[in-house]
Amino acid sequence: MIRALAFDVFGTVVDWRSSIIAELTAFGREHGADADWARFADDWRAGYAPAMDRVRRGELPWTPIDDLHRGRLTELLDGAGIAVNDTAIDHLNRAWHRLQPWPDAIAGLERLKRRYTIATLSNGNVSLLTNMAARAGLPWDSVLSAEMFGHYKPDREVYLGAARALDVAPAELMLVAAHPSDLRAARDAGLHTAYVHRPLEYGAGRDRPRPAAGEFDVTAEDFGDLADQLGA
Amino acid sequence: MIRALAFDVFGTVVDWRSSIIAELTAFGREHGADADWARFADDWRAGYAPAMDRVRRGELPWTPIDDLHRGRLTELLDGAGIAVNDTAIDHLNRAWHRLQPWPDAIAGLERLKRRYTIATLSNGNVSLLTNMAARAGLPWDSVLSAEMFGHYKPDREVYLGAARALDVAPAELMLVAAHPSDLRAARDAGLHTAYVHRPLEYGAGRDRPRPAAGEFDVTAEDFGDLADQLGA
16 A cells, blocks of 8 residues: 655654754864854754745745755854854755764665655755765665755645655655654645654653654654564 | 766666567567567657657646656557557556666666766656666666656756756766767756767667767766776
């Protein structure tokens, strides 16, 4: 019944927070700047949803995540009184292209790929997802991005666009994500859903509540567990 | 200077003709139908450019290659007096998702991938390219298709769209193709170009003339030679 799996990426496949904190720490060391980098990372990430929502409401024209990230980054650097040149800002902004996968991600994807078509379904732009896959060795069959559909998740067009691009019915496609809001929107568009619990996404001791049992088709502890449950 | 390689697929990466002849032969055996399958394959392929040209001229709305292939296939089956059900036609039409790579393709791509971002840039639809990659083990970093840009090659929007999607300048992107017309259009759009000679694309003894020496940035005998010349 399920023919393809589409994966949310930030937080589900890759550990954005640890990766960004490590990049910020290296940036600070190189440029002689200091800040609470964990908090800076959280503030950077916190700018993401509101910026996308401005695009979703039509207040901004289509704007790739790289540009949304950069706008927020320059605000935060200004706020922290850190002045560096554009090249340094560009390099730091591309930290989102260099995120590290969760430890179970690649082995789990390799297993799932034997049985299902596996693709990204991320709000990240194509180049971000492509560079990340090449660098981290993520074995996607296809890189699908909100950019291709001109809509950000949770707009329904993204989920339906992915099914159309993969030439499967919505019910033959399963979204895999660590975020209930993404999964609910996918379910409303007719997709199947797999929730993967990522207790460290927001840092140690900041686990979020699990969705109610049975709300999604599958609930998994990691990608190995997901592969077990999906018979891959 | 070159950061990414975009590959034409049919004829450049995969041997469509031998693959389609083998699929047609199996189809004939299964359904008790006989025909000159090599000629049938050539006639099927010959319908491809005129059908795309109708889309390019605006006589047809955007139509994926799967549908263009299917339209031509049903004409050819009717002409040959072969009647089978829709499921059999659909399966046969998806032969284009199951094309086999040239013997040098995967090893060459693995080498090139170490140094460059590698992506498809094909008129094939996303699901066709995705299924082909999964089945054949083609190690793309990204699957880029004309479908994403709403234009077929050689429309300039496809070449420029690929550079934009990969976030590189046109001159940082090299099109790899066995077809001079594709390469000329890419060059006109500002891309670099690599011609790969595929003497067997149209069958033994049907080699086409090579382009003039120096017309393209690189001329290679196969993907291993291309990797040698590009230092990968």
